[in-house]
Amino acid sequence: MVIPTIQLSVITIVLAALLVICIVSIAILYIKYRAVQRRNLQIEQQLLLSQMNPHFVFNSLTAIQSYIFRNEAHQASKYLASFAKLIRLILENSRIELNTLEREVTTLKHYLELQALRFEGRFEHKIEVDEQIDIDNVQIPPMLAQPFIENAIEHGFIHISEKGMLNIRFIAENKNCLVIEVEDNGIGIEKSRQLQLEKGKGHRSLATEITQERIRKIKCSKGINIEMSIIDIGTIDITRHGTLVKFKIPV
CATH class of the missing domain: 1.20.5 (Single alpha-helices involved in coiled-coils or other helix-helix interfaces)
Structure with missing residues (x-):
């Protein structure tokens, strides 16, 4: 044909x-x-x-240097080892999407130890881990709460008269859900917004933006739906002030 x-x-x-x-x-x-x-x-x-905020790195090294100048070799060696371990953990964590809770807590302990050295006497901190959690097997995104911890230390405690209090909690809501809470007694979201406006600056939280982007990325790549909420404590209890950040992570 x-x-x-x-x-x-x-x-x-x-x-x-x-x-x-x-x-x-x-x-x-x-x-x-x-x-x-x-x-x-x-x-x-x-x-x-x-x-790896440049100010954090520089100020941490300056604080360590002060121990060297005062001939406090043991303290200088202790914090230098902690600093080196933290940098290594951060670089390793930057290449992975999920981390064991045990490793996450270790990273936060090193980070908070160095921040406490930098801001000597300004704040106290506490990390609580629910005994029901298997920290060696439960996996979560690395340093998810770190930007909010940094915000509390470097910004939230500046405008309060009392000592800053920072509580980080890892809670087993049930066998399939882990809750991370970061609570501080800083000035709170609304007060911070007002101060920024008085200075002629728009209120923009880089910590929130980065974290929301990470959550979206993790949902797309891993199918893990993480819920995040940020609460101004003063709006639910007028006798208190501060911020509560909560993450709900399926595990």
């Missing part, structure tokens, strides 16, 4: 059009994929910078 020339031409045009559509579709998908990759890299870089 001979196919007329006109039919051949139509078939050729249709096939060529389909080929062009396929090529364009693949190109669009690739561009979108690269855009997602760039955004993920940007989030990772922002997270790493938030954890």
Whole structure:
């Protein structure tokens, strides 16, 4: 059977059009994929910078140096070892999406130890882990709460007269859900917003933005739906002030 020339031409045009559509579709998908990759890299870089804040690094080393100048070799050695361990953990954690709770608590202990050294006498901290939690097997995103811990220490406690109190709790809500709470007695969200407006600055929380982006990324890549809430304690109890950040993580 001979196919007329006109039919051949139509078939050729249709096939060529389909080929062009396929090529364009693949190109669009690739561009979108690269855009997602760039955004993920940007989030990772922002997270790493938030954890390895240049001020934190410089001030930690300065505090360690002060022990050296005072010939307190034991204390200097202790904090230098803690600093080195923290930097190593942060760099290792930046390459993974999930971390054991045991490792997470260790990282936070080193971080808080150095922050307490920097801000000597300004605040006290406590880490509580529910005894029901198997810390060696439960896995969570690394340093999810760290940006809010840093906010409390470096900003929340500045404008209060009493000593800062920082409580970090890991709670087993049930066998399938872990709750992380970061509670401080700082000035609170509303007061912080008012102070920023008085200084002529818009209120923008980089910690919240980075964390929300991470949560979205984790949901897309791992299918883990993490819930985050930020509460101004003064709005639920007028006799108190501070901020409570809560994460609910399926485990």
